[in-house]
Amino acid sequence: MTHQLDLVEMEIRRHDWSAMLCGCGESGGHLPALLLELAAQTGAGAGIDYEGVARHVISPADMxxxxxxxxxxxxxxxxxSKTSGYAxxxxxxxxxxxxxxxxxAPLPALEGRDVAAECEAEVRRGLWALCAEVLSSxxxxxxxxxxxxxxxIEEDEERVERLQETAGERLPWDLRS
Known part of the structure; x- marks a missing residue:
């Protein structure tokens, strides 16, 4: 793996994937390889795709x-990280x-957790990466x-408005107003 994926590999190592039940019904131990494969891809048809990974993460019933x-x-x-546009x-x-x-309703393993809030909090920690994506991708x-x-996820509506204004024509027409 190249240094371009060091952050991705570091984050993957933080989690005990084998202890999780995957969307395919097996242990999540195979997810690190899938996540890295998708992160390393440079185009469609080169290996696993978004849907191939997504079915392991969220059920067809949005669970x-x-x-x-x-x-x-x-x-x-x-x-x-410096990943391809495709990834x-x-x-x-x-x-x-x-x-x-x-x-x-959450799966028994997630009972008592607000998974949506956990996901949103994680994304908010990386808010500037999303802003940079809007402005420079x-x-x-x-x-x-x-x-x-x-x-x-952004609670500061003024920030979103300023980003929209700054991005201007870089956004598709339906997201400009």
């Missing part, structure tokens, strides 16, 4: 799974899906996803 909060932390590490868009799409989920999809994520 949070045990790996969801740690995967959000990994996504924020991806955004702080960034894939991870931003996954993050948007997680934060937009109409979460059902070469990909319109990455800029759009990052901006939409910010509208979901």
């Amino acid at each position: 949070f799974l045990e790996p969801t909060p740690p995967v959000v932390a990994v996504i924020m590490a991806v955004l702080a 960034r868009v894939a991870y931003l799409e996954m993050l948007l899906s997680i934060l937009s989920a109409d979460a059902q 070469e990909s319109i999809d990455a800029r759009s996803h990052a901006y939409e994520i910010l509208t979901l």
